Amino acid sequence: MTASKRNVYLKTIPLNEAVAKTQAALDRDLLLRSKMVPTHEAAGRVLSEAVFAEFSSPTFHSAAMDGIAVIAKETFTAREGAPLRLTKGVSYLPVNTGNPLPEGYDAVVMIEHVVSVDENTVEIETPAFPWQHVRRIGEDIVATELLFPQNQQISAYDIGALLSAGIWEVRVWEKVRVCIIPTGDEVLDFEKRPTPKPGQVIESNSQVLGAMARSLDCIVDRIPPVPDVPELLEQIVEEKLNSPYHVVIICAGSSAGSKDFTRSTIASLGDVIVHGVAAMPGKPSLLGVCKDKLVAGAPGYPVSAVICFEELLTPLISWISRKPVPARPVVEAELTRKVPSKLGIEEFLRLSVGKVGDKYVATPLARGAGCITTMSRAQGVGRIPPQAEGIDQNAVVHTELLVAEKRLDEVLVTVGSHDNTLDILSDELMGLDTPMRLASSHVGSMGGILAVKNGSCHMAGAHLFDPETKDYNFPFIEKYLPDTDLTLVNLAIRHQGFIVPKGNPKNISSIEDLADGSIRFLNRQRGAGTRILFDYHLKQAGIKPSSVTGYDKEEFTHMAVAVNVLTGAADTGLGIYAAAKALDLDFVPLARERYDLIIPTAHLETPQIQSVLELLQSPTFKARIEALGGYETSLTGTIMKPGIGLGE
């Protein structure tokens, strides 16, 4: 079990080089065949050969308007006030849009310009010029002309053109068929709806990659997870290579772990082209060619697997299927905090992006490759190039959007303290007629105030208690944001206390119980209002932080604290009642506090903030907050002034 005995990657190469090397090793003409499909089922398909029109469209001169067909040169005398009288069958004939122009006629007068005199007589007051309102033969399509070149992807519109030209079938490239093979002794088949035990994870990467492959119009099959038995894996991969798949993706196992058999499998069935790319996440990606087919090894971490697919497989599958690589819209956004990065590696940042005032702001989400929710929550992705050691706060980052740019107008950026009512707010916002998406970063109350200062959010959630004045938030705002015009609106009053296991086995009843170090406590991060509250109560009780076991262990949310208590990783932590209740834990109340939304007055009239203010007045919303337990809504939606405290 040393470095030398493992599959340590020899060297990493840039992503574009990895793609190019694999293209050079693959013969796409051999890999993908063409086939005939009915034209009306061909939307999205790619033509494998040029298409020439069979018929012209229209195939005849036709009326382009409802009205009358006339002979242009006989109408030249018509004038306003001097109407020209025409006789049916002699100098005019009624026509509807699409009718063939009667023999001998060469223009159409719109019905709106025709005055009926009797059944066989009309008058017009304007002359017609030749071919007026006439669709001439071949106006749209001329028989035998090139309709579409090879490799054109057929749009909905193109189907109209093809059918109009009498093309009933077209030759297109086959769809790429992909087989996804999850591996690993530790992964559980999601189809069995398992409950994971420690050491086990639910297999889901195959479904993420599968959905991405289907969005490229691939046909995707997935087999149940294959255990870590190299002979078995090799046998199954070989079987799939002998089936009509173009691409085989082996999921997980491609990290450098001692149980990784993907590399050896590819090597024994063909050639490993790439092992290791200069990207993070995504570094342990594998690409190979076996039996003229593309075989990929996707890393086990979900975000690594996503990057592997999007940066390597998407361009390769697009190239095989002769489609343009899907391009994301791009905006330039200001990064809300500094992100350091490793030289020589292209790092992919998941970014929560919104428009605050006139600028786009991008907040980096957690960087761990294991957090698939960072992809879910991101509106965009940024790249730190290999030659950079990071990106500074407020630097502009080229942001590839995962949503249409227009959707960013519907993102409400909130930064600050975490609270469960924000989940309810988030859900209610999406139920509005014009839905709003809450993008919230949990960096504690002080973090929220700094974000307001930096102009990087629409609002900040804070519950900062000032022991001196016994007021909330205002003393901190006066100190850190003296020059900003702000409006504070209360979200709720909430109960903070000790989250303890069901039955309270350590019998915690007050903060004094933490004094002797026998209780394993779990703290919140610096700047969190809950930590400030804890420090205040410690001081009141005359307890030194250093005597509290676990004072230095930090979590970022109430729910994370509760989970640690649930699993026994800690005996208790300070948090809100809702977090204890959610996990069926017990709760020892310590204090009530005010949780406010700090809103720069400049943003008050934005649709984002207006939506929030509307919801704060909604009885349904208040009822949902009350139902969580541990909340009071007596101040909810009220504009706060200094000195109100808890409003009692």
Added chain:
Amino acid sequence: MTASKRNVYLKTIPLNEAVAKTQAALDRDLLLRSKMVPTHEAAGRVLSEAVFAEFSSPTFHSAAMDGIAVIAKETFTAREGAPLRLTKGVSYLPVNTGNPLPEGYDAVVMIEHVVSVDENTVEIETPAFPWQHVRRIGEDIVATELLFPQNQQISAYDIGALLSAGIWEVRVWEKVRVCIIPTGDEVLDFEKRPTPKPGQVIESNSQVLGAMARSLDCIVDRIPPVPDVPELLEQIVEEKLNSPYHVVIICAGSSAGSKDFTRSTIASLGDVIVHGVAAMPGKPSLLGVCKDKLVAGAPGYPVSAVICFEELLTPLISWISRKPVPARPVVEAELTRKVPSKLGIEEFLRLSVGKVGDKYVATPLARGAGCITTMSRAQGVGRIPPQAEGIDQNAVVHTELLVAEKRLDEVLVTVGSHDNTLDILSDELMGLDTPMRLASSHVGSMGGILAVKNGSCHMAGAHLFDPETKDYNFPFIEKYLPDTDLTLVNLAIRHQGFIVPKGNPKNISSIEDLADGSIRFLNRQRGAGTRILFDYHLKQAGIKPSSVTGYDKEEFTHMAVAVNVLTGAADTGLGIYAAAKALDLDFVPLARERYDLIIPTAHLETPQIQSVLELLQSPTFKARIEALGGYETSLTGTIMKPGIGLGE
């Protein structure tokens, strides 16, 4: 048959008002239900309710790296050059990525930083800090937290998050079910693969609208065309309204024609909400609500039907299905020619868009609502607002792209004379490793020279013969583009002559046969090289243009001239051999001429022009040109200099 007897629309309303009125008349909560679907099949679906996590992810503290688990506080003495020795089972345990952290351990050291001493002993040279390379419980997902709010559209990533959180099924909004009913006595069912006679058209709008609806994830059915029998139409629409469809679209028949029964059908089964929108194309669109369902009448012209769908039905279907309206990327592009427009109507221009030098240029395509190929050939759509009377040449137009912005780098903009070899070039360009899309506007040779002058194309095709010098193109360039550095490359030498019906029934043998006016000639438009050539030969033969019957009738391409000859609309026209051959017509040679590509030298190194220059050297390309007949490739790909003439 007068205006008053027809369905003349009473008034038109703006598109957004039409949508809002229809939303107000529809109850989407009544219309669309929710249903449970398996999570792994839910990509693209919209949640009808919030989803909260069942499990945390991970459910245990786990190793985030391959390496060894250690107890952080026991490693603080490790230093570079002063390695710390650890014993297996005492102070370290081997772990792979994903393994649970063994009881009592709280950090992981990466395998790359571990030196193996013997089977039970390792050394490290850096201390570990607590929780280093450890994924803690709930790092990604905390049980009971809000995963996604209601109305969230599920992405591929979201599927990973849902499965990781133990969510096997989700409640989503049903797919919108659409029934499309084509109507009209004159339309032919494309499924029968018909050959249209005059007055008949192949029904294709249902397939264009169907493909667009499927791209919104609707389930679409289409029935064969219904003849113009009002009772029958009403019966069929009622039957479909009683079936589980949410939306019924009646195609065609909604122009104000005398055979239009869509309006009366909707009125008899429910309410007409909108008839007539202030848009062109698309004006005769109808929207109604019958039996709580949405019923639309799409106009008969294909582009009108497209606008009706995209501007009215797309927002309505998106609203019903709680999805954001698909947004197109936007660029600002310079309009290459003036477009007048009617006040009070929003006009949709189909634009051929490319990047020439540093700017985007947009060339308006034909404006007829009957030309579906204008949608196929467009890279973008521009809107002329109702309050404008048009857009000036070189004005900037807000262009909604039909392709990703990045794809515009692959558009080769050519303006000028039409030639069939451009079709071959277009096809070959799309077969390159980096495909290029030829966007060509046919405005004649002089039009091409003016486009070069205006900086609105990468190259122009011209075959302008100068009678004085007997040279091609250079005398015109010297006159109109004296200050531009240009490179001329020959595309081909081609044969021009009289296109005549098979067997040459009028026995045309030379230009003199046109002198007595007995031959119905069809001319090309002013500025076309072919017209200049014709004028030269007329003058040489001493024939006055006014004595040639049809001298004033103009077509814009060789193929259009040939089609007119084929259908008997003209006895002959001047054109290239390839056009005659394509339609199996006969050809009476008149002259050989040079067709060159005029390339601003500044564009010579662009990928677009480099692709062309590469192809002009390709024997395959030359062979395809020769195979057309009527072309010589002796000069193809050669840089032209003044005075070369035909190179003989």
